Amino acid sequence: MTTLTHLSPAPVIDETVRLLTEHYVFPEVAAELASLLRRRFAEGSYDVDSAEELGRLVTVDLRSVNGDRHLSLKYHAASVPEERGAAALAAMRRDFDNSLGGAPRVELLDEGVAVVELAPALFPLEWAAEPLTAALSLAASARALVLDLRANLGGDPDTVAFVCSHLLDERTHLNTMFWRDGGRLEQSWSLAHVPGRRFGGTGPVYVLTSDRTFSAAEELAYDLQQLGRAVIVGERTHGGAHPREGWTVHPHLEATIPVGRSVNPVSGTNWEGTGVVPDVACPAADALDRAHALASARFSG
Template sequence: MRIFLSQLFFSVLMFPVGSSAIAQAPGPAPAAAEAAFDAKEAEAAVTELAKALEENFVFPDAGKNYAAMLRANLAKGAYASFPSAKDFAERVTADLQAVHKDGHLRLRPVTAEMRARRGGPGGGRSGGEERSAVSRSGWLTDGVAYIDFAGFPGNKATIAEVEEFIADHRGASTLIIDARRNGGGGLDEMNLLFRELYAKPTTLVTMDIRQAVEEKNGTPFGEDPTLRKIAGPATVIRREHFVTPTATPGPLAKAKVYLLTSKNTFSAAEHLSLSLKRTGRATLIGEATGGGAHFGGVVPMGTGYAAFIPVGRTFDPSTGNSWEGTGVAPDIAVPADQALAKALELAGAKVDAATALLKLGPVRTTAR
């Protein structure tokens, strides 16, 4: 299952802004900074953005407030002139955040180069070899396995590498999952890990989506067997994400698990963080995560822009609280660059973190 970018029910523009819990955190788009401002494109983008937020934003009242603000600013000429498309998009994003803060919601300019590289609105990823999002993995020392994710794209290359990693490291007594640079994505990769890490069926987190949005557009989740509908408020469709262990749980179900986090751990990587923390299955080490708990997708706005529209929220079923705006707090707070060393210390490993990583080779260029 992939609840981000083209797999969401919207007509999606595939360019590297990332997506949700499931959508990855918007990433850098340096080429967009050079795009020229066009007043007609800007007007079309604001008009479509107001409509999309009013109809689809996870919180209906906030969606209406966003729309009212955008239409009022457009009417008084607040979006008529800017030095560049980037400046305009940043102003709109700031205006949105002033109405109601959301870690995913933002407007971005789109260049011709982005469309060509990613296949255009509604198109798929074009050109280039599919790459895994596993930056590096392997044995750090005897009994201590390590895997570093740059994201959770759910592509074949990443899935294959995770499956191979599990097969080769099932006997680990300690597993270190590095999510310090993980901007998010979907559930596929973490689901592969979950079924190995848990010894009994376990509810992880709860996910709500506006009922009107799903009834209009269909489910963004497909037939994911790890999600099931449960009772919820009248205006939302509620699901719980759960794990069913492998038929014969192996040593990983009893292994110590450490999850490394930073302020750059975002969205689906925070879904992973909360799931492991609230069930007591892992010790989180590092920094509080980035604070984006609302899933959705990237939608074209006119011809020159696109916006990430959050349509649902993920939260702790025990408390009702999400990590939106606050992040998931680590169990052991240390600077992010010291998190691996701390995990190795807790694992009783007699190896220096930098030396251990050298054995795995350099960080690979990965999919995001």
């Protein structure tokens, strides 16, 4: 790993190519991307003075083959730690502390419809279990539940399972993850027991989405949709289904590389590239009003 304090594109590209080759979940695509980055470097395409500009150029190239939106050479204005994944974890902790643990809003609307906003991320479960339990327990007695994921950019699959567990009555297979490392398979299931109160598997659930909803937040919407447990209201989501890890390749640049892929047990596929398609399509700004109207109509019908 390079420890340069100035920008020298060559070691950054070399390390990014090595990480792609060793870790990207699709080895054939990794080989194609490695050749592309080497060719672009040889052509002088990365001869820039700014780490931010280098990150932008390389990210465009990384996504040019298969459109994987988790692939990036991410620029950080502040110097990032060298430990694997440390840059993303430090930023995530700041967001957690500034968002009431990822549940910044719980509100009761007319007709007994509760809104729980989960944003800006589904934080690691060891952090988020307590605030999420508080928020979901508070909403458990509502007649209908609206989960607002419009500003949620992703997070921890274990936290996805934790939230789903509050909305189901029985232990349920949610997702299977295929990891490149060792060809491992890992199934995700809802929990048989949750702390606090459970909304359960019968009351109406609506999930609000936007074109910014991404990654683990998309999994939450997709899992509930495929199980027939929730109505998705809003916009088609951003379309990133591959869990990623991050490596520091320069004091201000982090290579983020998907190391696994999701397969839903109902659909046999995932939302990569396509996003989660809403059941009720509308502008994200109108999604809460639309979901509230749907719930109200259900109760008055």
